């Protein structure tokens with residue numbers, strides 16, 4: 160398999176141009192949701208149990224956090240999330256949502272292939288249609 164050396168730059172350009180335009184307008188509704196809903200068909204957390212039962216105090220990383228709503232749900236539930244995303248435009252939306260909803264957590268601009276934390280920093284890693292792509 161050939162991996163292009165500039166794949167991260169290509170990915171960032173795509174995410175800035177297209178993903179931010181598509182995902183950005185959905186951010187406010189996602190942040191406002193009182194219960195997490197997952198993926199394209201949006202089943203509620205109460206039906207699918209994606210998250211551990213007790214996440215209070217859990218250190219979590221949201222890999223390809225986009226507009227940051229998954230991290231916002233984790234923070235509301237008492238976890239300590241960090242969001243990382245390769246797109247500055249996605250993170251700009253996430254920051255605007257943090258200000259609007261009064262929920263704060265670290266947002267890092269970076270490539271999830273090179274997370275700037277030690278391996279044992281987090282108890283939970285989550286990626287909702289994010290860097291897993």
Ligand SMILES: C[S@@+](CC[C@H](N)C(=O)[O-])C[C@H]1O[C@@H](n2cnc3c(N)ncnc32)[C@H](O)[C@@H]1O
Nearest residue numbers: 174223225226244245246249270271288289290
């Ligand atoms: C389809 S969006 C979904 C993210 C989030 N669930 C949302 O709706 O905002 C995919 C996200 O993954 C990010 N992403 C893709 N590859 C990445 C990588 N290698 N490192 C960090 N973020 C990445 C993109 O910038 C984008 O914000």
